[in-house]
Amino acid sequence: MDSKGPALYAAGSSADMSRSEEESLVDGPLISADALHSAIRREFQAIPTPCHAGVLSLLHVVYVVLSVCVAVLCVLELGQQEVCMNILGNVQGDSVIVFGKVCVWVLVLLFTGCVQHHHSQARSKGYLRFYRQMQGVKHLPLTVHSAGNVLLLVVLAARLSQAVQTYMLLSILAVELLVALPCLLYYTVQVMRFNRERPAPDVSQEEHSHNYSITSLPTETGFREGSSLEEVVEKQADLIEYLKQHNILLSKRLLNLTAQH
Template sequence: MACRMDSAGRRPVIHNSATEITQSIEDDPLVDGPLISPDALDAEIKSEFHKLPTSWVALLLLFIHVIFVCLSVVLAVYCSILEDVIHQCHRYLQDFHSQTVIIFAKVSLWLLFVAFERFVQYQHKRVRGRGYLHFYRSTRSMKRLPLLVHSAGNATVMLVLSTQLSLPSAGHMYTYLLLGVLGLELLFSIPCLLAYTVKVVNFNKEKPSPDVCQEERMHAYSGPGSIIDTETGFREGSNLDEVVEKQADLIEYLKQHNSLLSKRILSLTSQQIRD
């Protein structure tokens, strides 16, 4: 890099082999203004790993679900099936039937799963924005399954209640069907929530770098003749929609990262000119 004075003798002109940068100290507001702290930019570019705070919420929701099913079974047995103690339940339930109380509680539980799905979706979008595209796509279906299970359970409960209104003389069969639906929901929800929790806990424990950084590291440590499959292009047997979506996510992350790098370069250039 060489530096010389122009004909007016007022400003330096810096020549580089690749690019030529001409800055006026008197006219350029970037040079005259306060410099951006390199440490602050480096902190943004190399940000700390942020843990995903959804594992404990999933475990709490699973615990609430187990408690709900246990209480529903106890309520149905003592207030609907056992004839000897039904009159005692009427003192506490007043005019409500045990099935009505269970359904009200089930709707409340379903609303909790809706709130959980929205919270998880928001947190996973933030994870995608930080460059963890593979983790985002690998948990896309996993975080939706519990809500889908409960929505299907709600539809089944509505079918049972509709049948009960048409054929009310079936004894305790509808109570058993209702408890069976609740048991199936719990049976399917436990593996979904546990698998999601394990996935998030492992992600927080590993503290991986963004996908782009991992691919760069793989290229750096690979030999000159090795071929690394980054799965960013279309290949035979690939899903075109997934490839396009991954490229869109990758472009969005790189735009944010390049913006921070541009600010860092401008700050270093301004510092160099002043020095």
Template sequence: MDSVRKSGCGNNANLEITQSTEEDPLVDGPLISQDALESAIKREFRKLPTHWAVGVISFLHVVYVVVCVLITVFCWLSDEHSAECTAALNGIDSKTLVLLGKVALWVIVFIYDQFIQHHHSALRRRGYLNFDRMTRGMKNLPFLIHSAGNAAMLTVIAPASLLDSLVRRLSVYLLLSIICLELLLSVICLLRYLVHVITFNNKRPRPDVTEEERYHSHSGNSHTETGFRDGSSLEDVVEKQADVIDYLKQHNSVLSRRILMLTGQEIRA
């Protein structure tokens, strides 16, 4: 009777071992070195390709302002070149041309803003949460500045006749001031953002979670504070935790595929 029980226990043990081996085929496989995994992860770094968009939008904005200044000087403020301006513009009113150019520029800035948002969402999914938060205000400001500029121009154009009756060509000076101020503020924000992007691409950092683990491993402190602390915003903490969880899910999926690929290479070798 005892021998039957022992044999039954032995069969169950063998069955459990067989099942666990079948469920986890990597148990008896070759171990993957940490250097191989780290080198595979390092190759995943992708530069943020938004610097060229900053250059394009800045160039177009400068061209628009230069055209507006030329139109203002030769068509609005000077009566000597009115016929020449009409011939050069093919009969189109100069104010209409300026407004149409402003609308076209706003559409381009809107496309630029969507392009930036798309790449920053991808960057956040790759684990670079701190950089996205650091540049959040800078990357959103150009679109807000152009939208505010449109509102200011409409505010000046609507009572243009009343303003010109108070001071001759006052609406023209106000429009030109708004356009130049808009350029100044937009270029400052774009240059600041461009510096951060170039620095980020040159540093080629690891994701925030990896950098934090590396920092604490070198400092000998394994405890990390990720909870709510005095002086911190609860919304920011919740948003950061949600981003970290989303990144870790994707990171684990990528790492699992890397492990399977490297394991297959080790087995074939």
């Protein structure tokens, strides 16, 4: 009986000490919401694709201008043939335009893949609203150029006269430029605005508006009337991915505060 007493006393004292440590951790200073939001804003990574979109737009304009010059001077033979022979050699002018069209399409394809990669990273960090907003815009240039390639193949397969074929080719290039260039400019403006505002993730914005606004709606993590099941599943998956990243950020903040104290 006497041997059990000290053991029980030691176990009780160790339990009291662990409980006191837990209570001290709970009663310790909590991290404010402003500190967390500021940490999230510091962790914000800008999307670097506006520079790529600007370079692609410039190359597209240069290609169309050079194609018009080659078509007028070399294909339609309205210029000096000796200059065209010295520059192009034995390659025909319309073939040069087609080869250039393929190169531009490859650049647009690489640009679309790069944009998809960076936007997927932004989506995994909780920016689902921005991801959906730019979903159709970022794929539109590739769709336009692919449709132009189909029309170009139809024109080449029709075996029209040289003049008609050249005018049709220039018309396709002009329509592509008039549609794809404004799309790239709009995309550039939207991404630059997103990078300048450095917004918090969607969940943080909804929580902030829900805390400080009485009339705010709750976060859309469950099924709502009028919403599809695929949309709900997508939102929940993005929310889970964001919460993983958010927990990593909170762990880093806690370790930094622990090291400071």
